[in-house]
Structure formats: structure tokens, C-alpha cells
Amino acid sequence: MHTSLAQSPGARVGLSIAVATGLYGVSFGALSVASGLTVWQTQALSLLLFSGGSQFAFIGVIAGGGTPVAAASAAALLGIRNAVYGMQMNVLLHPRGWRRFAAAHVTIDESLATSTGQSDPVEQKRGFWVAGVGIFVLWNLFTLVGSLAGDALGDPKRWGLDGAAVAAFLALLWPRLRSREAGAIAVACALATVLTVPFVPPGIPILVAAVVAGLIGWFGYRSGPDGEGLEPDIDPYPGEPGRAASS
């Protein structure tokens, strides 16, 4: 006998993650219009791309003067982890028909983390859907709030919005730096970026860094623990030490 939805632990965690994550859609919306996208283009990214890291990557490249091709490439590469998450979720959910497409669209760090943190299969499903759909609704709502507010602010530099973008990227990276190797990869890729900036067009250094990261990933592979840094970037279950690190 399962608990009702109102008392479901999966749904409860999913809802709190949805509120916390949805809220920071404000920062995406504001930074996106500051980088030069229109309110509608910003909303298209939140509705259709719907993956925080990829969305921030797209506008981060555009903000730096990179081409839309480089922006789309960076977004696509950052989305690769979602394929791995999708495979994990497929094993847990076995969605059929239209649900498979819906499930794919809301497969992101937060829905995966909420779901895999539950042990009961029914709670895993509830956690995934409540977090995924809840974040989708709130993320889009707050993206709109942020982009309209950003549009009204005027000069983005005066409000330090370029500093906000830097902070957002560091905040996305930070939770993944759980091991010494992850830190080393981050330093190597940051160095590759800084060294190539003067020599190639804007946006390209980020793709150079992707090549460096890919090579380290491929050739640095030992038969040790797999999926280095592939834990989702949030832990919906704080206070259970070691859970996220071992997932």
C-alpha cells in the first residue's frame, strides 16, 4: 500500500527542488537578455532546450561575442550528460508512448537526482515527474520574470550582470568538483581557454576546452570508479552524508 500523493516523500522532495530551481530561472532570464537575446528567444530556450547548463552555456558564448554556431555547439556538448541520465531514468520508469517524449524533455540534473534518491519504485516515479514538471513550469515562469526585469534594467554592466554570469557558471561547476581529478580537469580546461582566447575567435576557446576535457575523459580512463563528475549538480537529500558522492 502506497502513501497518498500528498504524503509521498518523492513528491515532497520534488516540489521543494522545483521551487528552489525554478526561482533561479530569474537569473537565467535576466542574463539572457543582458547577453543580447530577446525576451522571446530567451523563453524559447527555457521552453524547448530546458536544461540549465546548456541554456547558460548558449548565452555565455553569445555574451562573450561568440557566434551562434559556437553557442549551439557548447550547449549540445553540455547536454550529453542528459543522454546518460535518460538511460538511467528509462530503466526506472519504462515510459511508453507520449510519456517517453515527456519524460525525455524533463530529464535534467534535478529530476534524476530526486528520483534516484528514492528507493521505492513508486516514489522514484513520483519524484521524477513532480521535480521535472514542477521545475519546467516554474523555470519558465521565472525566466519570463527575469527577462522582463532584465529588459527594464538597461545597461547590464552597471548592475554587475556580467559578474552575475561569472557567479552562475562557478555555481554550476562547484558541486561537481568533488574529487581531486575533477579539480584538475577544471584547471586544465580553464588554462586551455585562457591560452587560446588571444588566438581564435570568441566562443572557440570553449570548444577547445571541450576537446581537452574529452581527451582527458577518454584516455585518462582507468578501470576505477566510473562517470567522474557525472553526479547531478544538486543533492536533494542533504543531511545524508555520502549519498550524493556514491550515486
Add this chain to the structure above:
Amino acid sequence: MSLWGWILVACAVGFLTKLLGYLVPKKWLTNPRVARVAGTLTIGLLASLTIANTMASGQTLAVDARLGALAAAAVALWLKAPFLVVVIVGAAAAAGLRLLGLP
């Protein structure tokens, strides 16, 4: 192609990547090497985006208020501040340093 065009391409590729996980046989992506590359790519791209947004100004490297924003954000993260607070701290640091006369 226009900016709009590439936005839609990015969205289509992003969705198909997610869908791929639901369509391919499990063993493809459970290959530990593939999973590892997906993980290192994520870390490398985010690190690169962080430093590019901090120091790149077109094709030149610049030290300006953004570096202060990076340091302030790192402190906020160290203190376990939530995402939105970290972003606001970054903005406040950059805006504050500019008020003090930094570029």
C-alpha cells in the same frame, strides 16, 4: 543562419540527446568510458565558460571587476550559499567594484 535558427537547432539537439537515452540499448551508455567522457565534458565546459566570462573580452584577456565577482562567488559557495544568493553576490561585487572605479 540567424540567431533564431541556431537557438532552434540547439533546442532540437538538446531534446534528441535526452531522448536518445530512452531509445538506445542500456549497454551503450553504461559503457564506463562513455559515461566518464560525458562527466569530464561537463566539468571542462563549465570551467571554460567560467573563466571565459571572467577574463575574455573579445579576443583579449582583461582583469576587471569580473574577477572580483568570481572571488566573491567562490566565497559565497564556500559558505554553502544557495544558487540565487551566489549569483546576486557576484552581481553586487562587480557593480560595487565598478562604483569604486574599476573597469
